[in-house]
Amino acid sequence: MRARHHAAFWLPAQAAASLVQIACLERSLAHIAAGWVVKMPAFDAKVAFGLQMHRAMERATALRSRIKGLCHATAEEPTVASGLRSVVSHIDRAQTPDRLAAAVYRWLYPRLIESYKTHLRQTDPDGDRGSIELIRSFLPAIEEERRDGRARSRARWRSDGRAWLGELDELWTARTEGEPLTLENALWGPVDRVRTAARPERTRLSESGSLGLVPADPVGDERDIGMFLHKELDEEYTALELIARNAYEHPDMPWAFHRDMARHASDEARHAVMIARLMTARGFRHGDFAVSVSSYEGLYEFEPCAPGSRKELLWRMLIRQTFMEGLAIDSLAHDIERRRAAGQSDIAEVLEYVLRDEVFHAQSGLRWSRELVGSEPDAIVQAREEAFAYFTARAEAAREAFVINNLDEAMRELAAVQDGKLQRGATPPDRPLNHTGRAQAGYTDEDIRQVVSWGYASEKTGKA
Numbered sequence: 001m002r003a004r005h006h007a008a009f010w011l012p013a014q015a016a017a018s019l020v021q022i023a024c025l026e027r028s029l030a031h032i033a034a035g036w037v038v039k040m041p042a043f044d045a046k047v048a049f050g051l052q053m054h055r056a057m058e059r060a061t062a063l064r065s066r067i068k069g070l071c072h073a074t075a076e077e078p079t080v081a082s083g084l085r086s087v088v089s090h091i092d093r094a095q096t097p098d099r100l101a102a103a104v105y106r107w108l109y110p111r112l113i114e115s116y117k118t119h120l121r122q123t124d125p126d127g128d129r130g131s132i133e134l135i136r137s138f139l140p141a142i143e144e145e146r147r148d149g150r151a152r153s154r155a156r157w158r159s160d161g162r163a164w165l166g167e168l169d170e171l172w173t174a175r176t177e178g179e180p181l182t183l184e185n186a187l188w189g190p191v192d193r194v195r196t197a198a199r200p201e202r203t204r205l206s207e208s209g210s211l212g213l214v215p216a217d218p219v220g221d222e223r224d225i226g227m228f229l230h231k232e233l234d235e236e237y238t239a240l241e242l243i244a245r246n247a248y249e250h251p252d253m254p255w256a257f258h259r260d261m262a263r264h265a266s267d268e269a270r271h272a273v274m275i276a277r278l279m280t281a282r283g284f285r286h287g288d289f290a291v292s293v294s295s296y297e298g299l300y301e302f303e304p305c306a307p308g309s310r311k312e313l314l315w316r317m318l319i320r321q322t323f324m325e326g327l328a329i330d331s332l333a334h335d336i337e338r339r340r341a342a343g344q345s346d347i348a349e350v351l352e353y354v355l356r357d358e359v360f361h362a363q364s365g366l367r368w369s370r371e372l373v374g375s376e377p378d379a380i381v382q383a384r385e386e387a388f389a390y391f392t393a394r395a396e397a398a399r400e401a402f403v404i405n406n407l408d409e410a411m412r413e414l415a416a417v418q419d420g421k422l423q424r425g426a427t428p429p430d431r432p433l434n435h436t437g438r439a440q441a442g443y444t445d446e447d448i449r450q451v452v453s454w455g456y457a458s459e460k461t462g463k464a
């Protein structure tokens with residue numbers, strides 16, 4: 001009788017089946033982080049989720065192409081069971097930010113790491129070397145994410161979480177049951193709408209309709225520089241929150257869209273870290289001035305768009321990414337020069353990096369807006385016109401209501417604006433078009449003509 005030789009290691013199909021589970025966990029982690037950025041009150045948690053959303057999405061993408069490599073020859077597509085989706089979507093339904101953090105860092109990460117390590121142990125060290133090298137390159141960062149996450153949530157961790165993690169344990173035992181799902185179909189729809197951005201307790205918020213912070217001399221005066229940075233920081237946080245929700249609320253958009261949104265969110269998280277660094281060096285803290293959430297809450301929904309619709313997504317992208325971030329491309333280039341001339345090379349250095357990223361943000365906004373609006377040459381310009389008209393009309397109404405209810409405050413704001421004009425020698429704020437940056441981002445002449453016609457940017461170059 002001939003001796004039987006059992007395979008010592010996994011076959012390619014088994015390796016692919018293992019990787020698809022892991023890829024699904026990573027993709028789900030990115031999805032959960034995207035949904036929760038805006039709901040976490042602590043800024044360090046928002047930043048961490050922004051960064052992790054991108055890292056997890058990139059790991060899922062690398063695993064996805066490795067899975068294709070293992071399955072292409074046999075035209076198979078490995079699947080996960082809907083039981084796995086039940087576990088991760090249950091995490092997403094956590095009742096509080098503390099529970100969410102506990103579920104992610106104390107429960108999900110250990111299981112994710114264990115799945116990676118199991119793969120390393122069981123797979124063929126030569127046949128599946130591609131997977132092994134990927135996993136080895138991932139593990140140090142994943143271990144670090146878990147450590148940092150646990151350290152951040154330690155003080156907030158309560159024993160009442162035991163029952164909550166028990167629910168997850170129970171679902172985990174049934175993770176291989178249920179209908180088969182492909183990686184692309186393994187996500188779940190949004191569990192909520194989030195109109196209000198969470199901020200730490202006792203945050204002093206600037207009121208809707210207020211002009212917000214009006215630094216008269218943001219280059220020359222120390223306090224006004226602090227105010228300028230404070231405004232910037234609010235823009236970074238709110239951009240991070242909105243972009244993350246754009247991804248989370250539209251899981252059925254293509255994989256490439258989600259990669260772009262994850263990179264964008266992670267960029268905004270890095271920007272926040274850099275701006276906070278500049279503020280700390282000058283003795284300012286976030287919260288020293290009134291905090292603004294208007295770039296999230298004012299862009300979240302629009303009456304003419306059905307909640308959760310593609311049109312709503314389109315309007316958010318058109319206003320945030322193709323209008324506001326387009327203006328940032330112009331003003332950053334201009335500001336970098338002013339800061340250099342004023343000897344503020346630390347701010348100039350940070351803004352140089354921000355500008356690099358901003359071009360990608362506008363480019364991605366243009367790409368995905370075109371995808372949604374269709375390929376007609378002026379469709380995007382028309383859609384932007386419609387979105388912008390609604391947006392400005394609503395802002396004007398909010399301003400009017402604010403002035404009626406807060407006359408003294410409104411007068412003070414106008415005085416600050418006047419002061420700024422005097423500082424500049426009675427000329428309006430100068431925002432010369434950054435033609436190179438806009439061309440690199442993919443703006444057409446039509447797009448540029450539109451923003452100039454609205455009066456937000458001009459052909460004239462600096463008069464300083």
Ligand SMILES: [Fe+2]
Pocket residue numbers: 235236239267268271354
């Ligand atoms: Fe930014």
Ligand SMILES: [Fe+2]
Pocket residue numbers: 239268325357358361
């Ligand atoms: Fe940006």
